[in-house]
Amino acid sequence: MFHASPWRADFPAIAALQRQRQTYLDNAATSQKPQAMIDALAHYYSHGAANVHRAQHLPGALATQAFEASREKIAQWLNAPGPNQILLSHGATSAFNLLAYGLEARLNAGEQIAVSALEHHANLLPWQQLAQRKGLELVVLPLTAAGHVDLDQAREMIGPRTRLLAVSQLSNVLGTLQPLAALLALAREQGALTVVDGAQGAVHGRQDVQALGCDFYVLSGHKLYAPEGVGVIYGRGEALGQLSHWQFGGEMVHQADYHRATFQPAPLGFEAGTPAIGAVLGLGAALDYLGALDTAAVLAHEAALHAQLLRGLRDREGVVLLGEPEQALASFNVAGVHPADLAQLLSEQGVAVRAGHHCTMPLIKRLGVQGAIRVSLALYNDSSDLQCFFDALDNALGLLR
Amino acid sequence: MSLPSAAAQALAEFEVLQGWEARARLLIQWGERLEPLSEAEKTEANRVHGCESQVWLVAHAHGGTWHFRATSDARLLRGLLALLLVRVNGADSAQLAQLDVAGWFQALGLGRQLSPSRSNGLNAVLKRMAQLSAR
Numbered sequence: 001m002f003h004a005s006p007w008r009a010d011f012p013a014i015a016a017l018q019r020q021r022q023t024y025l026d027n028a029a030t031s032q033k034p035q036a037m038i039d040a041l042a043h044y045y046s047h048g049a050a051n052v053h054r055a056q057h058l059p060g061a062l063a064t065q066a067f068e069a070s071r072e073k074i075a076q077w078l079n080a081p082g083p084n085q086i087l088l089s090h091g092a093t094s095a096f097n098l099l100a101y102g103l104e105a106r107l108n109a110g111e112q113i114a115v116s117a118l119e120h121h122a123n124l125l126p127w128q129q130l131a132q133r134k135g136l137e138l139v140v141l142p143l144t145a146a147g148h149v150d151l152d153q154a155r156e157m158i159g160p161r162t163r164l165l166a167v168s169q170l171s172n173v174l175g176t177l178q179p180l181a182a183l184l185a186l187a188r189e190q191g192a193l194t195v196v197d198g199a200q201g202a203v204h205g206r207q208d209v210q211a212l213g214c215d216f217y218v219l220s221g222h223k224l225y226a227p228e229g230v231g232v233i234y235g236r237g238e239a240l241g242q243l244s245h246w247q248f249g250g251e252m253v254h255q256a257d258y259h260r261a262t263f264q265p266a267p268l269g270f271e272a273g274t275p276a277i278g279a280v281l282g283l284g285a286a287l288d289y290l291g292a293l294d295t296a297a298v299l300a301h302e303a304a305l306h307a308q309l310l311r312g313l314r315d316r317e318g319v320v321l322l323g324e325p326e327q328a329l330a331s332f333n334v335a336g337v338h339p340a341d342l343a344q345l346l347s348e349q350g351v352a353v354r355a356g357h358h359c360t361m362p363l364i365k366r367l368g369v370q371g372a373i374r375v376s377l378a379l380y381n382d383s384s385d386l387q388c389f390f391d392a393l394d395n396a397l398g399l400l401r
Numbered sequence: 402m403s404l405p406s407a408a409a410q411a412l413a414e415f416e417v418l419q420g421w422e423a424r425a426r427l428l429i430q431w432g433e434r435l436e437p438l439s440e441a442e443k444t445e446a447n448r449v450h451g452c453e454s455q456v457w458l459v460a461h462a463h464g465g466t467w468h469f470r471a472t473s474d475a476r477l478l479r480g481l482l483a484l485l486l487v488r489v490n491g492a493d494s495a496q497l498a499q500l501d502v503a504g505w506f507q508a509l510g511l512g513r514q515l516s517p518s519r520s521n522g523l524n525a526v527l528k529r530m531a532q533l534s535a536r
Contacts, residue, residue: 348421
């Protein structure tokens with residue numbers, strides 16, 4: 001059955017890529033942008049850029065107003081209690097680093113940080129390095145064969161020494177949704193802080209951070225149809241209060257002397273320097289665009305395409321999926337074929353998919369594979385994209401086998 | 402330095418090809434002709450890092466000229482390595498340093514394989530070759 005995307009024409013790059021004979025199926029890496037978001041960026045830069053939270057002048061006031069309106073939209077999008085619980089970082093990676101440095105003073109040698117075995121390097125290395133700095137133990141929660149955190153083992157491993165749990169919502173390699181409700185409950189029972197990596201999860205459907213009940217939720221703007229250079233941290237009220245200031249500089253300061261300074265509370269105290277104003281406004285515009293869509297229809301379309309992707313992969317002899325993907329993406333290998341060879345021949349045919357370790361080297365090693373090919377979907381993809389991919393896959397395998 | 406005869410043959414075979422499929426087929430054939438490396442030579446010390454696949458490179462100097470052998474677990478990369486080796490083997494250090502490898506792959510119709518976003522490892526192999534031959 002052909003699944004058409006009614007939103008495809010909203011993304012001008014899809015037609016441009018088509019003219020270059022490119023089929024874009026690397027959406028978990030970054031997304032194409034809707035015209036409405038591009039227009040908002042062009043509007044800001046062509047109507048008068050100004051720095052935020054500083055100047056008395058009119059352009060400064062307008063930029064600040066628009067910037068804070070974006071923060072408000074992000075808060076509403078995530079159902080956060082208010083905009084002061086939304087910190088804007090320079091990306092998801094810098095968000096995790098902010099959290100790891102900001103919480104450092106709360107953690108003591110001998111305590112534990114728990115992460116899952118499928119974390120992206122961005123939600124692994126900041127905690128690994130924090131553990132090394134402070135003499136903490138990094139506990140790695142194992143996975144089931146399907147690709148979920150094994151709750152039985154997690155129950156044993158999350159204990160009284162666990163001070164923090166950092167876990168993904170949707171795996172960027174396995175496409176599996178993690179059992180967050182149960183995991184967060186285990187951490188809460190121990191009084192541990194919880195950090196959810198929503199870089200992939202936030203892109204598919206609406207998230208409600210209060211219902212989720214995490215202390216921190218992180219997302220990446222550029223994966224959510226917005227520009228690069230902006231990441232979001234939602235923080236629960238009490239959890240935000242536990243963060244120490246991390247980066248120091250312009251506008252995060254309250255009073256400064258040569259030898260001492262006091263700092264602003266959240267959110268501004270955690271946003272040193274000029275933020276990515278255009279990108280933040282772009283994120284607000286992307287959320288306006290997404291907010292006007294029928295979310296149920298978007299999710300149904302993505303689910304239908306995902307099912308079509310899985311069916312096509314499972315129909316082909318020798319294809320081995322990594323885990324049991326549930327949403328948005330699937331990674332696979334083909335028996336007897338090196339993933340690098342397959343990736344090269346797919347790209348020769350204009351199919352843009354990702355190959356390699358997907359910024360999860362420990363997971364790839366644990367799965368015992370040399371890498372994998374990942375196909376990842378967005379709301380503008382349709383069945384013709386999948387057909388291009390499968391045709392190219394069949395051609396490539398015809399040559400390589 | 403004139404083109405070694407094996408390189409001249411590669412050029413004759415590749416420059417007439419049209420389309421990715423024919424090129425990939427021939428690349429795979431060339432990869433199969435690669436002079437083998439023994440298992441004992443596939444050591445960590447001979448491994449070239451920075452590639453998506455595993456690559457090993459061994460260098461020997463004979464009377465002032467270089468002879469490299471290389472292999473990989475990826476078939477297309479084996480082909481690219483074979484095409485690189487027919488061009489560089491027999492050169493002395495000074496000739497190697499001046500060799501236009503990008504131009505060579507361009508002439509073969511494989512110029513894109515050396516672009517910076519490629520992680521196939523050819524660039525890492527070139528870097529290692531330069532280090533080995535500069536010693």
